[in-house]
Amino acid sequence: MNLDDLELELRKLPGIRWAAFSDVGDRLLVQLHAMQSARSDVALEASRIAARHCELPISVDLVRWLPPPKSTEHTMLRSNGSAPPPPPPAPPAPPASIEPSARPAPQSFPSYTSLRPSSSSGPSSWSPSLAPVAVAAGHPAAPPPPAWHEPRLEILGLLTLVDTDEIEVHLTDGAARTIGRASRRHGLLGAVEATLDAVRGFPITIELPVAPAWAQPIQSTSGGRSVVAVALARLGREECYGLASGNGEVEAAAGATLDALHRNLRPARRDGSV
């Protein structure tokens, strides 16, 4: 595998501003950040390109940036187009991009300094203020991640990887982020398995072992949304059930899995706190 050729091809995709790679066990993680000019199917295209260059299974982690509609806030969309929950309010951010000669360096990235403030390069095509994600992550006054008993895990994104025949579910608890995978051949149960796989990546323990029991589409709405019910089997206990809607049955099944966990289990953090 020639990583240079792969990176060049990925960076040639319109709107891609960042490409990086990491070996994750037996697969290659490709991290991409795409600006608003990126095509809607850029994740699929990237996975195809990567598959041509690499024999390993590939996970593409795509972060799609969109300009703020009106205010100075950014919206970050994951590859399935669903927006994450709004970030916690951050204190007033220092203005603008990294042009330290003209403006103070952003607090989230305090120690970097441009050696050559580029007066000739016009304004960034991206909105000039900092992304709230970055501000919240790096600012000392940022509020702590939500407690586990509050609305807990959220789906950041879902990917269907044709090349590896996998469903990939990205979850967040407001601070950390995990990725779960399962075979696409398992249909809706694959979405449940991938969601449980992602849940296991958080620093929590689930009090009882759970496993997918069944997943059943209930209805498709006129707005193109699907409603799916999911049952999780628990050792020595009755099944627990969840229900959710989503853009497509896979997303709804992942949401229903979280619904089942949130309503029926009382997970505790591994350090013993609740």
Place this chain on the structure above:
Amino acid sequence: MLFTASEDVNDIDFTGLDSDDARSHAHLTNALVSDLSCGVSGIAFVYRSLDRILHYYDLRDAVIVIDEAGLGRQVFRAGREILTDDNLALLDATPGVYTDPPLEPDRIDDGALMSLCLVALQVDLLQYDAWHDSLTGLYDRRSFDRLLELAVARSGRYGWRFALVILDVDRFKALNDMEGHAAGDAALRGLGEGLRRVLRFGDDAARIGGDEFALILPETDPGDVPELVKRIETADVSTALSLSFGCASCPEEADEFDTLFRMADARLYAAKEKITE
């Protein structure tokens, strides 16, 4: 002296320069030019340059942001690190060189560094364009000739077998004449997309003529090719195309470049004649 490539920059005498900064610039620039002349790819050069300034100035981190035609604005970070939420702000940085800890502007000739990186990436882009068909993004005829030469040589040396398939779009001229060249181009792009979807890792596809494509398929039985072509025809639903093909296997049927290609081409021609009839 400054732009003479050298394998070992320490061998060069910079004492004639009138300040530490000037000597520092000269050392680093010379090392970078040396890297550039070693034939590494542009991407590799950018990362190597970042690593060099990291070690040269004992930095924790270094980032370069460039804005290049054909690539747009791109951010590179030493060590090819994954971007974390703590430094997402880099994505919004204007072109320049960023270091942690900050360096005084006089200590590094970032203008030279930026220029060299731009040249290296420009060469990458030119090379990419030289080996790829601009319409479909597949390999072009020149690349195909090289790939087939390599495949034949490997087959002769190691006994590896492969199938050479030449594809042609049926009634492509009629499509161009009746629906215009834009429709013809769209059909070819769609076919290129279909090929990328269907082919396995290790298969090669090239556009070798107007509507002619060639595939090099390692360890493929010629009997499997008709099914493969059907899958290619239906891979891109936006362009329903009918394809004719000719296939020859190496080394069973031929073990030389010209013979193999002529055999596959003759079979394609025979298939086209059947369609015409």
